Amino acid sequence: MKVNKKSIVAFGAMAAVSSLALVGCASGGSGGGSTDAPDAAGTLTVWVDADRAGVLKEPAAEFTQETGVKVNLVQKDFGEIRDQFISQVPTGKGPDIAVGAHDWLGTLVTNGVVAPVELGDTAADYEKVAIDAWSYDGQVYGVPYSIENIALMRNTALAPEAPATWDDMIAAGTAAGTEYKFLVGLDPEAGDPYHMYPFQTSFGAPVFGTNADGTYNPDDLQIGNAGGEAFAQWLAAQGAAGILNPNISGDLARENFVGGKSPFFLTGPWNVPAAQEAGIxxxxxAVPTSGGEAAQPFVGVQGFFMSAKSENVVAATNFLTNYVGSEEVQTALYEVGGRAPALSSAFDAAVAADPIVAGFGEVGATAVPMPNIPEMGSVWEFWGVTENAIVKGEGDPVALWQKMAADIQAAIAR
Structure with missing residues (x-):
């Protein structure tokens, strides 16, 4: 696997000057005291999950050959990386680099454990939504590698045309004569505001407002605005009509869709294999609008970020920008994970080769990043349970929505 070598000569010069500073790393140094070149130049420790570890093995070996810096790939459970990173970095025992999700960023930054990554002009080589997702307070904190979002999956045999609006979709679902006009998985207790968010945005009710640079403003809670109230009334109407059903979980929605019981399924790329295996x-x-404005789902962007305590900043930056950020590695990560690449050249190639990736990619390109600010944690606490109560008809929808907004605001202020 060949990688981007355009900055390796420059790195070699930098490394020659700073090789003493690079001995050891935040994870415990060179690991053996050998006088061989790789140990003399230092070691990078990279936390990865199992799938990413397999992809990075070859570029890590090439990096060592080119620079003399060893790369120690340590496999971790993805769900445990954020908390372990936060707890171990301050002690000097954490990695130099870790894989993660962009919505961890606010927590990582406020805990002082992550460092900006200097992408320079190469930031323009990535999809804009990916760079926006990994930005915080005007700085980029990671090298993104994948973009993931939901979209409307359609059974073309049951619905030959893509619907532009919610009403169009329900009309097509009715005409199909299937058991369900439309499917989306909802948690019976907590709802699923992630999946419902594109409909909410179509009413002009984002969670937070944004600053001039496009970043989220935690002081501008928008969820309780007039658009939010209209969305709450819409939720109640769809629940009363039986179109939104809290008793249909994600698994049940998938099972019914692959069984041909609905022409439409709001879901992500993780459910594509099941549909294809069923011969559909x-x-x-695109998600059809229900409120008149564009229906914008959240986009999640995975990437690699650097420890604020890394003693191998030059090597870590080189590995991130010229290896993880190469088209070859980004393509390989896409082939393993099935999510659209973040690097534009790899993204364009994937979209051209696969209409399914193209469909999700086109929706993702105009989606909005999941808020990466810490205040988002206060939103999740009240959001889904309120939506669920509204869909179930457990009170006046506007009153329930306004109570939720007030509870969120109070939680943020604490």
Whole structure:
């Protein structure tokens, strides 16, 4: 696997000057005291999950050959990386680099454990939404590698045309004569505001407002605005009509869709294999608007970020920008994970080769990043349970929505 070598000569010069500073790393140094070149130049420790470890093995070996810096790939459970990173970095026992999700960023920054990554002009080589997702307070804190979002999955045999609006979709679902006009998985207790968010945005009710640079403003809670109230009333109407059903979980929604019981399924790329294995000819469409404005789902962007305590900053930056950020590695990560690449050249190639990836990619390109600010934690606490109560008809929808907004605001202020 060949990687981007355009900055390696420059790195070699930098490393020659700073090789003494690079001996050891935040994870415990060179690991053996050998006088061989790799140990003399230092060691990078990289936390990865199992799938990413397999992809990075070859570029890590190439990096060592090119620079003399060893790369120690340590496999971790993805769900445990953030908390372990936060607890271990301050002690000097954490890694130099870790894989993670962009919405961890606010917590990582406020805990002082993550460092900005200097992408320079190469930031323009990535999809804009990916760089926006990994930005915080005007700085980029990671090298993104994948973009993931939901979209409308359509059974083309049951619905030949993509619907532009919610009403169009329900009309097509009715005409199909299937058991369900539309499917989306909802948690019976907590709802699923992630999946419902594109409909909410179509009413002009984002969670937070944004600053001039496009970043989220935690002081501008928008969820309780007039658009939010209209969305709450819409939720109640769809619940009363039986179109939104809290008793249909994500698993049940998938089972019913692959069983041909609905022409439409709001979901992500993780459910594509099940539909294809069932022999369904699917298309991926934009989420239809229910409130008149664009229906924008959240986009999640995974990437690699650098420890604020790394003693190998030069090597870590080189590995991130010229190896993880190469088209070859980004493509390999896409082939393993099935999510659209963040690097634009790899993204364009994937989109051209696969109409399913193209469908999700086109929706993701105009989606909005999941808020990466710490205040988002206060939103999740009240959001889904309120939506669920509204869908179930457990009170006046506007009153329930306004109570939720007030509870969120109070939680943020604490």
């Amino acid at each position: 000819d699917i298309a991926i469409d």
